[in-house]
Amino acid sequence: MSVEIIPCSETMAAEVRGVDLAQPIDTATAQTLLDAWHEFVLLLFRNQEMDNQQLKSSAAWIGETSQIAMPVDRRGDDDVEIQKVSNILDEAGKPIGALGDGEMWFHHDNSFTPAPDKATWLYAVELPSSGGNTMFGNCYEAYEALPADLKQEVEGRRVLQVYDFTVREKPARDELDNIPHCWQPAVVQHPVTGRKALYLDRLMTAAIDGCDKSESDDLLAQLFPYIERVDYEHEWQLGDYVIWDNRCSVHARRNFPADERRLLKRGKVEGDRLLAAKAAAG
Ligand SMILES: [Fe+2]
Structure with a gap:
């Protein structure tokens, strides 16, 4: 099946069809994805089925996996590459993940570090019946x-x-x-x-x-x-995999019912120091 790139809005985001991220990606497809990602800032892949091992190489067409910055004691488990974004509690009542509930204001991931992550991905594993959309600004x-x-x-x-x-x-x-x-x-x-x-x-x-x-x-x-502009609002479905460029986008989360379970897995691609824009001539 050939790769299709379908824009999701006027200003940002595209859905990719015909790519299974659980499988190795050939060089030509990797280049197609990278070009589309740079053009649309965010790519969405629906109906993906990936275990943690596959998730860890799911963004290899962009770069190297980055280590999680959040301290271990605040994020439920000690995997250094995949973070659980969840409000779910384990049998002892302890959170299995971090950033679990409530809304979050627009932000760039890891902007407080010298070389912020180039990309962040989120993969939907368990979703509430409503709410929890992620909004993206270009x-x-x-x-x-x-x-x-x-x-x-x-x-x-x-x-x-x-x-x-x-x-x-x-x-x-x-x-x-x-x-x-x-x-x-x-x-x-x-x-x-x-x-x-x-x-x-x-x-x-x-x-x-x-x-x-x-x-x-x-x-x-x-x-x-x-x-704080909503160029694209993502309404999550199970199996959705969304990956965005942190250098040129912000994201925020809408609230969702606190008594319903939500679990997304999250990973990142290493970035470099940011370049300052050259001042406009004149
Ligand atoms: Fe974030």
């Missing part, structure tokens, strides 16, 4: 939508990305001693497509450099709405 579009004065204001700046695994809120910029954090370009240049993408988000961006706290807060408050 950050190329977010950058392009900025008015000229904001574009000029943000280009060439850096943002402080922080994430405290123990809380859902963002820590203050002066309380960072024991919390993972990293300065990143506010606008990144994608190393393959060359396109510019806005790289900040309400969950993890605590400050923007070159201004005092109130200026920084004001500027970020103006910028956040541009990143």
Whole structure:
């Protein structure tokens, strides 16, 4: 069967048909997938059946599997490549996974590390009867939508990305001693497509450099709405495998009934240091 790539929305995401990720992927198919992934930012593969071993090589057409950043004591098991995103409790009442319930604000995965993961995948194993959709925003579009004065204001700046695994809120910029954090370009240049993408988000961006706290807060408050766009909303079905580019997209989760079980498996592809976008000429 030949590979079909079917766009899911005007601005982002495509469904791939005719590929079984559990099987080895030939070079030509790998290139087709990679080109489509760079073009559409997110690819969806439905009806996939994969055990953990197969999942671990499911994104080999993008790169090397990355190790999970979340501390072992916060994520239910000690697999270093596959994380369970789940609200399910084991017989002792202990969570089998992490980030189990509730909604999550838009964010870029691992932006608080020096070389954030290039890709993240999620694979649906158990789903509630409703809710829990994952929303995705295209950050190329977010950058392009900025008015000229904001574009000029943000280009060439850096943002402080922080994430405290123990809380859902963002820590203050002066309380960072024991919390993972990293300065990143506010606008990144994608190393393959060359396109510019806005790289900040309400969950993890605590400050923007070159201004005092109130200026920084004001500027970020103006910028956040541009990143919080729903270019594609994924309604999960069992066997769905979704893989997205963290350099040029954000994602967020809608709430779902807390008394229903949800289990997704999650893995990542290693990334490099982000490139700052070159300032626009003139
Ligand atoms: Fe995430």
